[in-house]
Amino acid sequence: MTLSQLVIREIGHRKLNFVLGVVGITLAILIAAGSVGLLRAHDMKAAAIIDQAVADTEAEMKQLEDSIRKSMKGLGFNIYIFPEGQDLGKVYEQGYAEKTMPENYATKLGNSAIITVNHLLPSLTQKLKWPEKKRTVILIGIRNEVPISFRNSKKPLLDPVKKGTLVIGNELADSLELKTGDAVTFMEKPFTIAKTHPERGTQDDITVWMNLSECQTLLDKEGLINEIKALECNCSTVDRLGEIRKELLAILPGTVITETESTALARAEARVKTKQAADTMIAAKKAERQRLREERESLAAILLPLTLIISMVWVGILTFMNVNDRLTEIGILRAIGIQSSTVLSAFLVRAFIVGLCGSLIAVAVTALYIQSAASAPHLHGFTLSALFTNQELGLTFVLAPLFACAAAWIPAVRASQEDPAKVLRHD
Amino acid sequence: MTDPILATRDLHKDFDGPDGIVHAVSGIDLSIEPGEFVALQGPSGCGKSTLMLMAGGLLRPTRGTVSLAGTDLYTLSPNARAQFRANTIGFVFQQFHLIPYLDVISNVLVPDLALPGTNSRERAHELLDRFKLSHRLHHTPSALSIGEQQRVALARALLHSPALIFADEPTGNLDSGNRELILTHLSEYVSEGRAVLMVSHDDRAVEAASRVLHINEGKLT
Numbered sequence: 001m002t003l004s005q006l007v008i009r010e011i012g013h014r015k016l017n018f019v020l021g022v023v024g025i026t027l028a029i030l031i032a033a034g035s036v037g038l039l040r041a042h043d044m045k046a047a048a049i050i051d052q053a054v055a056d057t058e059a060e061m062k063q064l065e066d067s068i069r070k071s072m073k074g075l076g077f078n079i080y081i082f083p084e085g086q087d088l089g090k091v092y093e094q095g096y097a098e099k100t101m102p103e104n105y106a107t108k109l110g111n112s113a114i115i116t117v118n119h120l121l122p123s124l125t126q127k128l129k130w131p132e133k134k135r136t137v138i139l140i141g142i143r144n145e146v147p148i149s150f151r152n153s154k155k156p157l158l159d160p161v162k163k164g165t166l167v168i169g170n171e172l173a174d175s176l177e178l179k180t181g182d183a184v185t186f187m188e189k190p191f192t193i194a195k196t197h198p199e200r201g202t203q204d205d206i207t208v209w210m211n212l213s214e215c216q217t218l219l220d221k222e223g224l225i226n227e228i229k230a231l232e233c234n235c236s237t238v239d240r241l242g243e244i245r246k247e248l249l250a251i252l253p254g255t256v257i258t259e260t261e262s263t264a265l266a267r268a269e270a271r272v273k274t275k276q277a278a279d280t281m282i283a284a285k286k287a288e289r290q291r292l293r294e295e296r297e298s299l300a301a302i303l304l305p306l307t308l309i310i311s312m313v314w315v316g317i318l319t320f321m322n323v324n325d326r327l328t329e330i331g332i333l334r335a336i337g338i339q340s341s342t343v344l345s346a347f348l349v350r351a352f353i354v355g356l357c358g359s360l361i362a363v364a365v366t367a368l369y370i371q372s373a374a375s376a377p378h379l380h381g382f383t384l385s386a387l388f389t390n391q392e393l394g395l396t397f398v399l400a401p402l403f404a405c406a407a408a409w410i411p412a413v414r415a416s417q418e419d420p421a422k423v424l425r426h427d
Numbered sequence: 428m429t430d431p432i433l434a435t436r437d438l439h440k441d442f443d444g445p446d447g448i449v450h451a452v453s454g455i456d457l458s459i460e461p462g463e464f465v466a467l468q469g470p471s472g473c474g475k476s477t478l479m480l481m482a483g484g485l486l487r488p489t490r491g492t493v494s495l496a497g498t499d500l501y502t503l504s505p506n507a508r509a510q511f512r513a514n515t516i517g518f519v520f521q522q523f524h525l526i527p528y529l530d531v532i533s534n535v536l537v538p539d540l541a542l543p544g545t546n547s548r549e550r551a552h553e554l555l556d557r558f559k560l561s562h563r564l565h566h567t568p569s570a571l572s573i574g575e576q577q578r579v580a581l582a583r584a585l586l587h588s589p590a591l592i593f594a595d596e597p598t599g600n601l602d603s604g605n606r607e608l609i610l611t612h613l614s615e616y617v618s619e620g621r622a623v624l625m626v627s628h629d630d631r632a633v634e635a636a637s638r639v640l641h642i643n644e645g646k647l648t
Contacts, residue, residue, distance in 0.1 A: 001533055001536035001537055001539045001540055002540075003540060005533070006526075006529070006533075006537075006540065009528045009529055009533070010528050012528065013527065013528030014528075328524060329524075329526055332518075332520075332524040332526075333537070333540070334485075334509065335483070335485055335512070335518050336512070336513065336518065336537065336538050336540075336541055336583075337509045337510060337511075337512040337513025337514070337516075337538065337541035337542075338509065338513070338537075338540050338541045339506055339509055339510070339541070340505070340506070340509075341506075342540055342541075420485050421480045421485040421486040424476070424480060424485065424520070424595075
């Protein structure tokens with residue numbers, strides 16, 4: 001005869017008491033697992049939502065940034081470097097500089113350690129009559145970007161115009177009925193239309209773009225330019241003109257430097273505001289998820305200890321009832337010579353089995369529920385293994401029996417200290 | 428003259444009652460030697476059961492000593508006394524007090540719980556065979572007759588071959604056939620050099636004893 005045999009047969013004899021104890025432990029674990037599982041599902045879902053929002057915002061911002069980078073080419077944060085002695089009033093009046101400077105100024109800038117500029121675009125601009133078409137146009141000679149020597153090459157902001165070709169504005173194309181591929185003559189030199197721009201609503205619509213060297217030849221200004229666009233792309237930073245001027249003048253003393261920026265700034269600010277709005281939205285989402293979590297956490301903070309206390313009292317009462325049912329048996333066992341520690345062990349082993357069965361059933365029920373309710377909205381489709389680690393599940397099988405033993409401790413000690421004489425005297 | 432198995436000296440037991448102290452046992456000197464079958468008779472409430480509980484190491488006397496097989500019981504710690512009981516004493520009760528959820532063989536083997544590592548299964552089978560219960564090994568007490576239950580209780584008391592059996596009204600609920608059977612087994616046990624102290628109102632049971640003691644108002648008369 002062993003203690004475990006005694007306990008198991010007693011459990012078989014008093015099934016209801018045992019089952020009620022197991023139900024108590026099972027419910028306690030289910031409520032605990034439910035509370036923790038829901039919180040974790042909430043956390044994981046919140047993390048996924050926030051990650052998605054951040055990813056969406058980043059993609060949106062990248063797209064916006066690319067768009068701004070391209071638009072900055074003609075809109076702003078563009079530092080214009082004009083020849084020495086150029087009257088800016090004249091530039092504003094006629095749209096380009098009348099004076100010229102050597103084209104190698106651009107190369108000089110490119111070879112310097114300039115840090116505030118990302119792109120250098122030298123050009124030669126002049127308003128003139130297209131003799132063959134009898135139209136006043138703005139002729140701009142452009143070339144490839146001047147590489148900045150200490151930087152990795154960047155994506156070009158505009159495509160150069162190949163020799164022997166022209167790119168023309170929308171108004172010219174429409175009014176002169178020119179299209180891509182048409183052959184034209186410009187100042188007695190034959191060209192092919194490489195591209196016609198869509199309508200821009202600016203002087204670009206009456207502009208002819210030509211390869212810089214061909215333009216210089218036609219205008220009899222070999223090796224000369226009248227403008228360098230120095231493009232500073234760090235457009236989220238407002239007004240760095242002073243710093244840029246200082247740096248450029250150190251390399252090209254005497255040149256005239258100005259900046260057009262308002263549209264770009266507006267767009268840059270819009271981008272910043274978009275980012276701020278996105279950040280605010282993400283923060284609001286985070287706050288909302290946090291608020292929901294705190295609500296659930298508050299509920300769990302009340303529910304969890306309450307459940308544990310009720311369950312503990314429940315198991316304690318059931319053990320107490322079990323002890324009361326068995327007072328005579330305990331008295332006889334003690335009279336026969338069985339140690340009080342053995343009596344204590346009998347009740348604690350019983351409680352341990354109650355806890356173990358409760359934890360097994362609770363884990364099985366939790367697993368089945370999660371599996372069958374994987375599409376339930378409150379679980380967000382998370383699986384058992386996603387919500388609980390193996391260690392936690394394993395720990396349940398240890399903690400629940402210990403918890404049941406703790407709950408049964410007081411009545412079990414009382415049973416072990418039962419005076420056999422008291423039982424037998426009243427027999 | 429051999430050494431007594433049980434010797435009590437000036438044994439007293441007082442209880443607090445609603446009307447003051449009750450002297451349940453007053454100055455009892457008792458000696459039981461091996462081979463003795465002693466019957467204790469007296470009216471209800473005269474102190475028979477109290478005397479038996481004190482003699483069995485279950486109830487500390489107010490005064491006096493109990494010596495069992497040469498050991499002063501109440502100088503031992505409760506756990507040591509329990510161990511001593513497991514080795515030396517067997518109990519048989521009027522209500523049998525079998526454990527309801529254990530079958531016959533398991534009930535007989537319950538005293539093994541008091542002596543970890545002991546396996547008395549062979550001895551249990553031998554006793555149950557002797558008490559004609561071999562066909563009832565796996566029946567629970569509720570499936571047994573009254574007489575069978577008392578025989579199982581007796582087999583449990585004899586499992587570790589104790590030096591002394593305390594029997595409290597062992598035949599009180601039995602028919603004549605079962606009464607004779609129990610008394611015969613107790614007598615046989617005594618003849619093996621052990622002793623029995625039996626509390627009984629039953630005159631026919633008392634006739635089986637080798638010595639009869641009378642107790643009244645807590646004193647041997």
